[in-house]
Amino acid sequence: MAKQxxxxxxAIQALKGLEPVRRMPGMYTHTVHPLHIAQEAIDxxxxxxxxxxxxxxxxxxFKDGSVEVEDEGRGIPVDMHPEEKKPAVEVAFxxxxxxxxxxxxxxxxxxxxxxxxxxxxxxxNALSRRLEVTVYRDGGRHAIAFEGGELKSKLKSEKIKDKRxxxxxxxxxxxxxxxxxxxxxxxxxxxxxxxxxLLPGLTTVLEVEGKEKKSWKYERGMAQYFExxxxxRELAAPLFTGERYFGESSIPEIEPGEGxxxxxxxxxxxxxxxDSHVNLIPTRSGGTHEAGFxxxxxxxxxxxxxxxxxxxxxxxxxADDIWARACFTLSARIVRTQFxxxxxxxxxxxxxxxxxxxxxxxxxxxxxxEHPEDGKKIAELAIEQALARLAKGKKVERKKSSGxxxxxxxxxxxxxxxVTRNELFLVExxxxxxxxxxxxxxxxxAILPLRGKVLNTMSKDSRTVLANKELQAIxxxxxxxxxxxxxxxxxxxLRYGKVILMTDADVDGGHIQALLLxxxxxxAPKLVEAGHVYVAQPPLFKVEIPAQGKGKPQRRAYCxxxxxxxxxxxxxxxxxxxxxxxxxxxxxxxxxxSPEQLWETTMNPDxxxxxxxxxxxxxxxxxxxxxxxxxxxxxxxxxxxxMREHWKTVEADV
Numbered sequence: 001m002a003k004q005x006x007x008x009x010x011a012i013q014a015l016k017g018l019e020p021v022r023r024m025p026g027m028y029t030h031t032v033h034p035l036h037i038a039q040e041a042i043d044x045x046x047x048x049x050x051x052x053x054x055x056x057x058x059x060x061x062f063k064d065g066s067v068e069v070e071d072e073g074r075g076i077p078v079d080m081h082p083e084e085k086k087p088a089v090e091v092a093f094x095x096x097x098x099x100x101x102x103x104x105x106x107x108x109x110x111x112x113x114x115x116x117x118x119x120x121x122x123x124x125n126a127l128s129r130r131l132e133v134t135v136y137r138d139g140g141r142h143a144i145a146f147e148g149g150e151l152k153s154k155l156k157s158e159k160i161k162d163k164r165x166x167x168x169x170x171x172x173x174x175x176x177x178x179x180x181x182x183x184x185x186x187x188x189x190x191x192x193x194x195x196x197x198l199l200p201g202l203t204t205v206l207e208v209e210g211k212e213k214k215s216w217k218y219e220r221g222m223a224q225y226f227e228x229x230x231x232x233r234e235l236a237a238p239l240f241t242g243e244r245y246f247g248e249s250s251i252p253e254i255e256p257g258e259g260x261x262x263x264x265x266x267x268x269x270x271x272x273x274x275d276s277h278v279n280l281i282p283t284r285s286g287g288t289h290e291a292g293f294x295x296x297x298x299x300x301x302x303x304x305x306x307x308x309x310x311x312x313x314x315x316x317x318x319a320d321d322i323w324a325r326a327c328f329t330l331s332a333r334i335v336r337t338q339f340x341x342x343x344x345x346x347x348x349x350x351x352x353x354x355x356x357x358x359x360x361x362x363x364x365x366x367x368x369x370e371h372p373e374d375g376k377k378i379a380e381l382a383i384e385q386a387l388a389r390l391a392k393g394k395k396v397e398r399k400k401s402s403g404x405x406x407x408x409x410x411x412x413x414x415x416x417x418x419v420t421r422n423e424l425f426l427v428e429x430x431x432x433x434x435x436x437x438x439x440x441x442x443x444x445x446a447i448l449p450l451r452g453k454v455l456n457t458m459s460k461d462s463r464t465v466l467a468n469k470e471l472q473a474i475x476x477x478x479x480x481x482x483x484x485x486x487x488x489x490x491x492x493x494l495r496y497g498k499v500i501l502m503t504d505a506d507v508d509g510g511h512i513q514a515l516l517l518x519x520x521x522x523x524a525p526k527l528v529e530a531g532h533v534y535v536a537q538p539p540l541f542k543v544e545i546p547a548q549g550k551g552k553p554q555r556r557a558y559c560x561x562x563x564x565x566x567x568x569x570x571x572x573x574x575x576x577x578x579x580x581x582x583x584x585x586x587x588x589x590x591x592x593x594s595p596e597q598l599w600e601t602t603m604n605p606d607x608x609x610x611x612x613x614x615x616x617x618x619x620x621x622x623x624x625x626x627x628x629x630x631x632x633x634x635x636x637x638x639x640x641x642x643m644r645e646h647w648k649t650v651e652a653d654v
Contacts, residue, residue, distance in 0.1 A: 018096065018126035018149040025177045028123045032596040033180045034067075034173035035187055037127055040120035041069040041169040046195050046280045048073025049202050054166060058205040059192050065181060066130075068170040075137030075165050078155060087155045089133055089144055093125045094151060121169070125149050127177045134168040136160070148174070175553035179600055189214070191282065197225035198280045198331045222263035222329045229273055229327070235265040236325070236381055237374035240367055244359040245333065251358075253351040255335040260289070260359045264297065264328040266378050271418055273443070276330040278337055278347050285442065287340070287347030289332040292356030298322050299357070300364035301378065308372075310379045312387075321385040324417050332356060408473035412437050412447040424477060424496040425536070425603070426450055428503040428512050431591030436502070438595035439603055446496065448477050453512055457519045465523055474519070482523040489526035499527070500610065502536040502602060504589040505560070517613070528613050535611040538590055538602040541565045544583040545572065558601050560609070 021028050029036045038059075045057045054072030061067055077088035084091050125131045126149040135142040141160050145153040175181035189206055196204040196216035205215040218224045223241050245259030276283045276290045283290065298319050305311050332352065340346040368375035407413065414422055421444045427433045433449030440447060455468045465471050465482050475482055479493035501516050503509035513535060520533050527533055539558035543565070547554045559565040565584070573579060587593060593601070602608050 018094065018122060020096065021123050021126035022149065022177075025123075025127055026594050026596070029127065030596050031178055031594070032600050033182065033184055034127070034178050035183050035191075037124040037171065037173060038067045038069070038183060038188070039191060040124045041067075041171070042191065042195070043281055044121060044169075045069055045071035045073065045167070046199070048167075049195075049199055050280065055201060056203045056205070057192075057195065058207065059188070060207045060209070061183065061185075061188070062209045064172070065175075066170055066172045067183060068168060070166060070168045072166045075135040075142075076133070076167050078135055078137070078140075078142045078157065087144070089135060089142070090151065090155060093121055093131065093133060093144075093146060094149070096122050124169075124171055127174055128171040129174045131169070131171045136164040136166050136168075139163065175555070176547070179556050179597070181553055181555075192216070194225075194275065194277070194282060195280055197221055197329075198277055222261060222331065225329060226263050226265065226327070230265075230267075233267055233270055236268050237266055237377045238371070239263055239265045240364065242360070242363045242367070244363060246355075251354070254355055254358075258333055258335055258355055260293070260330060260332040260356055262293065262328060262330045262360060264326060266325050266381055267327060268325065268381065271416060271421070272325060272327045274326075274328055274415055276328075276332070278332050278334055278339075278344075278352075280331065281344050283339075283345055283347055285340070285346035285438070288349055288352040289334070289347050289356050290330060292353035293328075293330050293332075293360055294319060294323065295353070296357040296359065296361035297326075297364055300361050300368060301375075301382065303365055304368040304375050305379050305382075308376075310376065311383065315383065315386050315390065317382055317386050318389075320413075321382045321389065323415075324385045325381050330356075408448065408477055410449055410473070411477050412440075414440075414444050414446045415442060416444045418444075419494060420497045422446065422496040423498040423500055424448060425500050425502045426474065426516060427590070428509060429589070429591060432502070432504070432589065432598075435591060435593060435595050435598050436603070439599035441603075445603065446477070448473065450474075450512070453508075454515045454519065456515055457523055465519070471519060475524075478524075478527070480524060480527055483526060484523070485525045487526075489524075491526060491530065494527075494532070497532060498534055498610075499532055500534045500536050502538070502590065505538050505540040505587065506589065509589070520613070531612060531614070533613040535613065536602050537609040537611060538587070538593075538598075540587060542585045542587065542597075543568055543572075544585075545577060546581050548575070548577060 025031055042057070042059060045054075048054050048071050049057065051073075053074050056072050058070040059067065060070070076092060079088060080086070081088050081091045084095070086094075125146050128146070129148065130152070131146045133144050139159060140157050142155055142157045143153070144151075144155045173181065173183075185208065192204045192206045193216045196202055197218040198221070200219055200221040201217070203215060203217045205213065207213045223239060226239055241261075241263045243259065243261035245257060246254050247256050276286055276293075278287070278289055298317075301322055302317060305317070311317065332347075332355075334347070334349055334352055334355070336349065337344075337347065338349045340348050368378075416422055423444060424446045425436055425440070425448070427436050427447055427449050429451070430449050433447055436447045436449075450470055454470045455465070457465050457471070465475075471482075477495070478499060479495040480489065480491055483489040499520075501513055503513045503516075517533075517535075520528050524533075537560055540561055541559040541564075543557040543559065545555050545557060557568050559568050569582075572582060590598060590602070600607055
């Protein structure tokens, strides 16, 4: 019998220094790979450039897995901190909530900066095997080093002859904190390039050991970047670019220096792209600044169209009609930033919505009135989208009396208009749905959360099917009406090339999966026949494997089921990994996974495993018989026997 623990004052732990980060790294950064901890150093370099110090930032990636960021800024202070009695650079890297960006507006050394949390580079330090900082300032070279987040070499200073200033940070990310120890190069390159086009005149350099050096400098900023992203495609109307930064404002919450720059264009076909940033930090999940920007553009176009009576009778535009074919880059500057989490992917600063709406609305209205013919072209694209949307809704309402003509409110849609790229994940439960929303690629992946077990549609007609709210939402989101095997189904309204069933890897998840498959095989067979329906295979187990000397860092393995777990453990034994040194954990459900884990294991097209549902016309009768065994009432014993025999016999189509 386990010894009963006494709950008193001694049971209360106070974590010191950087230990909170090492205990719970997922609260401070992405743990799929170490890109974000490198980004923290890059963002600090950018803050110096934003403040007018330095015009070049260099990022180096070495074969030993380390990353180095060098800037030409003022150099992190190295004098003694008056309260901590340590060099300021040691405080900045060795303590949480320490930094130079906490001061009130107009009182600090940074007016505009990437973050105010004071934990950025401290997190980078905490999650690195080693981190070295070299500072050039005041005619000297100053060096300090940490290992495992702890001070290893005290600050050493020496005089140098040149007047060089700046900071060089080199870090060796600790693989035990990340699913993959390597930094994805395409993402790093995009990050480094983006700093150049967001701050015209800034030169950014990416050096990867053993590969050709790349550098970027955009004198025309976002407009020049736009040309690169379009890759020769023509815009439906000329690019609309602009910027507005406030001085002294009558609006109390808006501070001097706040505002935004932007570039927006509409394309008639092809992929669209959307990049939003705050103080040069990418906001992958948008936020209040992006919402205000979208609202300002929408209001401006509506005003332009109303003034000229361009909209057909009975057609009222919604925001999606305007943005369906729009590409944009947005760079906001906010004095007191607040983000949703330390990874800073979503801005939550409340006044940013009003700020951005004020910035863009009047400017875009003026542009549209000065370029009326171009404005009409943009309006035509929006009207086309609106008419298509209304036609889809009317079809479902007319045929099945669904009672709705718009997309389901709980659908989190994707931005792309390319059906071949778009994916809809049908997700079990709000908890998993929340993780999936954070994990997804918002450009091409949509999420529709489902509540509990859906209706068993085995013996139901289409009218009964569409009377069910969950199934009605699925049909409307997909854009295909329920139909039978003998019907001529209309797939022209299909909105997603892949419809992916994503349920827990347990018995309840299997049951929900079976109910959904019944719906698709019995009431949307043409969708299955065309190869649009898939089943995700999330792992049931995670295996943490310790480091095995040099060249074999700590790693993770994900296993679909017990059999794959046994195979993985057998392989580890062959590798002579000490038995019992690994840690095995079992996922209770998708909602238990972090967004990063869910992306890496189940949603990332490069690493996930999917089962593609296949159905040919000649097999319909056989498939129906199987589903009758599995799903018809009164066949419980037959169903149990079948599942015992066949539940593992699937083929993966990655």
